[in-house]
Amino acid sequence: MGMILYDLAGAEPARRFSPYCWRSKLALAHKNLDFETVAWRFTDKDLIASSGQGKVPVLQDTDHVISDSWDIACYLETAYPDRPSLFGADAGKALTNFVNSWADKAMAPAMAPLLLVDILDHLDEKDKPYFRQTREKAFGAPLEEVVASRDARVNDLKRVLEPLRSLLRKQDFIAGPSPLYADYAVFGNFLWAKCISSFKLLDKDDIIGQWRERMLDACGGLAKQSPGYDF
Amino acid sequence: MGMILYDLAGAEPARRFSPYCWRSKLALAHKNLDFETVAWRFTDKDLIASSGQGKVPVLQDTDHVISDSWDIACYLETAYPDRPSLFGADAGKALTNFVNSWADKAMAPAMAPLLLVDILDHLDEKDKPYFRQTREKAFGAPLEEVVASRDARVNDLKRVLEPLRSLLRKQDFIAGPSPLYADYAVFGNFLWAKCISSFKLLDKDDIIGQWRERMLDACGGLAKQSPGYDF
Numbered sequence: 001m002g003m004i005l006y007d008l009a010g011a012e013p014a015r016r017f018s019p020y021c022w023r024s025k026l027a028l029a030h031k032n033l034d035f036e037t038v039a040w041r042f043t044d045k046d047l048i049a050s051s052g053q054g055k056v057p058v059l060q061d062t063d064h065v066i067s068d069s070w071d072i073a074c075y076l077e078t079a080y081p082d083r084p085s086l087f088g089a090d091a092g093k094a095l096t097n098f099v100n101s102w103a104d105k106a107m108a109p110a111m112a113p114l115l116l117v118d119i120l121d122h123l124d125e126k127d128k129p130y131f132r133q134t135r136e137k138a139f140g141a142p143l144e145e146v147v148a149s150r151d152a153r154v155n156d157l158k159r160v161l162e163p164l165r166s167l168l169r170k171q172d173f174i175a176g177p178s179p180l181y182a183d184y185a186v187f188g189n190f191l192w193a194k195c196i197s198s199f200k201l202l203d204k205d206d207i208i209g210q211w212r213e214r215m216l217d218a219c220g221g222l223a224k225q226s227p228g229y230d231f
Numbered sequence: 232m233g234m235i236l237y238d239l240a241g242a243e244p245a246r247r248f249s250p251y252c253w254r255s256k257l258a259l260a261h262k263n264l265d266f267e268t269v270a271w272r273f274t275d276k277d278l279i280a281s282s283g284q285g286k287v288p289v290l291q292d293t294d295h296v297i298s299d300s301w302d303i304a305c306y307l308e309t310a311y312p313d314r315p316s317l318f319g320a321d322a323g324k325a326l327t328n329f330v331n332s333w334a335d336k337a338m339a340p341a342m343a344p345l346l347l348v349d350i351l352d353h354l355d356e357k358d359k360p361y362f363r364q365t366r367e368k369a370f371g372a373p374l375e376e377v378v379a380s381r382d383a384r385v386n387d388l389k390r391v392l393e394p395l396r397s398l399l400r401k402q403d404f405i406a407g408p409s410p411l412y413a414d415y416a417v418f419g420n421f422l423w424a425k426c427i428s429s430f431k432l433l434d435k436d437d438i439i440g441q442w443r444e445r446m447l448d449a450c451g452g453l454a455k456q457s458p459g460y461d462f
Contacts, residue, residue, distance in 0.1 A: 010353035010427065015458045017350065017426035019339065022419035022454070027412060029450035042358045069419075070331055073412050077324070086412040087323035093308070094407030095326035096318050100301055102333060102394040108250065122241035122248065127273045163333040176325030181258060181304050181317040188253035188300075195248035196241065219260035223253070227246045 002034030006048050006058040009039035020069040024057040027073050031083035035059075092180075099174060099182035102163075107189050110157040111201070114150040116143040118197035150199065157201060161208060168207050172214065179218045187215040190231070191223050198229040233265030237279050237289040240270035251300040255288040258304050262314035266290075323411075330405060330413035333394075338420050341388040342432070345381040347374040349428035381430065388432060392439060399438050403445065410449045418446040421462070422454050429460040 005025065008018035016022075016037065028035045040047060040056050048058045051067040059066045059075070066075045077086050116135055120143060123131055132143060139146050164186065167174065174182040190212055193201055202209045212231055216224050236256065239249035247253075247268065259266045271278060271287050282289045282298040289298045290306070297306045308317050347366055351374060354362055363374060370377050395417065398405065405413040421443055424432055433440045443462055447455050 009355070010350075011355045012353070012458060015353055015426055017353065017423050017459075019334075019419040019423035022422045023412070023415050026415035026419065026450050026453060029453045030410075030412070030415070041355050042361045069416075070328070073327075073331075074324075085323075087327050088406055088411045089320050089323060091323040091406040091411055091413070092316075092318035092320060092326060093305075094402055094405065095323060095330065095413055097301070097401065098330055098333075098394065098398050098405055098413065099326065101398040102329075103250075105393040105397050106337070106391070119241075119248065122243070122246055124240070124242045124272050130273045160337070162336040163329065166336050167329050167332040170328060171325055174325065174329055175319055175322040179261075180319045180322055181254070181261070182322070182326055182329065184254050184257035184261070185300075188250040188257065191253045192248050192250035195246055219257050222257060222260045227243060228248075 002036055003028065004060040005035050005037045006040040006056045006060075007037040008056050009041060013039040018056060020055075021057040023069040024059060024072045027076055027086055030086060031076055031080050033076070033080065033083065092175075096175075096180070096182045096185070100185040103185040103189055106160050107157075107186065110153075110160040111189055111193060113139070113146050113153055114157065114199060114201070115147075115193055115197050117147045118199065122196045154199075154201060158203070158206075161202075165206065165208055168211050173211070179215060183215060183218070187212070187218075187223070190215075191226070191228075194223075194228040194231060195226060196228075200231075202231075233267055234259065235291040236266050236268045237271040237287045237291075238268040239287050240272060244270040249287060251286075252288040254300040255290060255303045258307055258317055261317060262307055262311050264307070264311065264314065323406075327406075327411070327413045327416070331416045334416040334420055337391050338388075338417065341384075341391040342420055342424060344370070344377050344384055345388065345430055345432070346378075346424055346428050348378040349430065353427045385430075385432060389434070389437075392433075396437065396439055399442050404442070410446060414446060414449070418443070418449075418454070421446075422457070422459075425454075425459040425462060426457060427459070431462075433462075 005021065005028065007016050007021045009016055045054045048054065048056065051058045051065050053067050055067065057069055057072060059072045066072050073086055120128060120131055136142060173179045174186060209231065236259065238247050238252045240247055276285045279285065279287065279289045282296050284298050286298065288300055288303060289296060290303045297303050304317055351359060351362055367373060404410045405417060440462065
């Protein structure tokens with residue numbers, strides 16, 4: 001018998017819209033595994049009681065009952081290693097490029113408005129007019145005006161960092177048990193701030209702060225040797 | 232002779248704060264490669280003219296001159312394959328977890344406020360009170376009120392998607408030349424919308440739309456068979 005996936009449905013039984021169930025269906029298909037779906041509604045808690053929780057996707061593979069789309073992906077990868085990999089031994093570079101892109105396009109833009117004046121203050125005199133002119137053009141306002149709201153704006157950064165925070169509850173480094181370039185791409189942004197600013201980017205109990213301390217010891221403590229402020 | 236890295240400096244020559252230069256320094260250290268840094272200021276365009284552009288990091292490795300931190304990382308990985316990998320053959324799962332976390336914590340929260348009423352409209356009658364009650368509690372407002380501003384709010388989603396957009400200019404799928412679970416995690420969110428809503432999430436010329444079309448053909452066209460709306 002193939003596997004059974006409990007799959008969120010609308011009024012039409014065939015309208016299966018859950019993004020998390022889609023992840024599981026695509027993962028099952030990727031591995032060429034036979035599966036049937038059972039239309040499930042939010043209120044059908046009894047149907048998935050054996051999973052010990054109340055949300056779908058729930059996968060039943062003979063005696064195994066697995067919930068949570070990420071756990072299902074990990075289960076399929078481990079239980080069916082001869083099928084096409086879901087995570088890809090050679091995908092590291094491409095996926096690192098995603099993290100790199102996130103560091104560039106989500107994290108850095110949320111950090112820059114907090115740091116502009118601290119950067120200016122640390123520049124060589126000959127660079128200051130260049131920096132002010134190019135950055136004020138980019139931000140459309142005097143640097144001091146952009147930074148004036150940073151006590152409020154830092155919350156935008158904290159929100160942008162939520163995917164990283166959530167990940168670090170599950171693993172020590174972005175790349176797994178030890179740091180790789182994906183970690184350096186993100187840590188580079190924190191070092192940018194550390195070198196020129198004493199402004200606190202994270203709450204004291206933020207798990208990202210613990211990773212940041214671990215990263216200071218990476219590569220023989222390379223980053224520790226640079227002039228800078230305490231995180 | 233070791234390599235030379237042109238490294239942005241402040242007024243103090245030792246204050247090296249560029250996040251992109253940090254990525255390159257950490258990458259060089261990770262690979263245990265000898266390198267010297269040269270303090271560079273924004274206005275020292277002449278010093279790096281051989282790179283054909285005006286920004287650091289610029290790496291000079293004997294006859295090779297490479298700019299852009301990502302290109303430097305790729306160069307080091309290719310030119311020094313016997314040194315510790317920067318991208319990691321086994322890092323695929325951990326990095327996929329980052330993409331998964333981004334899909335959960337950045338993308339989905341930006342999509343949900345656009346879709347709540349469309350979801351409600353497609354639910355089984357018995358599920359509607361449950362959905363309204365739990366989601367109105369989470370959003371702190373009537374669903375109709377949350378969705379009323381979606382023509383403006385969709386811009387938040389478009390901004391959140393910028394890392395994906397930037398990545399897809401460089402590679403066909405998130406996981407590289409063909410889709411893996413990282414693609415499914417993100418595509419699942421788009422399918423969520425497709426199944427229940429005709430609201431347009433992307434501009435017509437958005438490169439993410441082309442990836443989304445390619446993903447419809449993934450896994451034997453699995454997602455195409457589900458009742459839904461045109462993207």
